Amino acid sequence: MAYAVRPTLAASAAVFRGPLVLLAQRGYAPGKGLWSLPGGRVEPGETLAEAAAREVREEVQVEADIIGLAAALDFISRDADGTLTSHFVVAAHAALWRAGEPVLSDEAVAVGWFHPEEVAGLATTHGLADVVHRAARLLATEGATAEGVAEGAAADQPQALAHAPS
Template sequence: MADAVRPTLAASAAVFRGPLVLLAQRGYAPGKGLWSLPGGRVEPGETLAEAAAREVREEVAVEAEIIGLAAALDFISHDADGTLTSHFVVAAHAALWRAGEPVLSDEAVAVGWFHPDEVASLATTHGLADVVQRAARLLAAEGAAAEGAAEGGAEGRPQALAHAPS
């Protein structure tokens, strides 16, 4: 029943390392197998920015500095009969990479650094290319992209690590 499904608050982060953004291929539904931003549920007493930074750390072992809110999105799923099965409200943030190399997990079965212009050609969660572009613009407006690049930006083509779930 639709009445039983309540919106779940979540937070994610578009983590930039120089000109490239970190994406994770989802290991779980909803969106299993799709590229997305690292993120997850907000815990009680946690701010949206704190949740985004924690989720990035937990999912891919990267330390990120949250710069600001890039977008708010609704992810609403229905089953074949049209019954509401889930509703996530996601606060997507722009962030800078600060430390760590991404690792794989059950939640992130592949990870990679991608140029924002390449995101639209990937199989992604709904609206990801737009969110990444918004995050890049926010960082540029804040003057943060140059700072992130100066602090060990990734170079070259996207580097994706593949991992089959165990």
């Protein structure tokens, strides 16, 4: 059976509300039933940070301020014969909760706020505990607080480069 072999670009966010991080239990494959960060595919014309914020809003109805890139991950799946079935490149961001209470959806069949130390004890997508700790360190390094985000942390994000049509 032939499979698409092009990598799919996706973005997610480790949304912190105080010391707790928001996780969602995946409702779809790949990783159905595993705890993960809310996230999904990047749409054409969208920056990685914009995609991460949109996906959090769409999946769990939470508004988040994206602070920075915490990690880039490859999720590569193969069938029993070793044939590539999927390849996702995920840009995982550190973010601060702004508004909204998480809700369930087809994509997020369970949601919860967890202490970063708890993540290692959950059934998660590959490397999630490390990503959560990286995001927490990034927020601490940036001195990010909910109050400081609106004043300028988001303005420090790299902007997408595009060429105007000639």
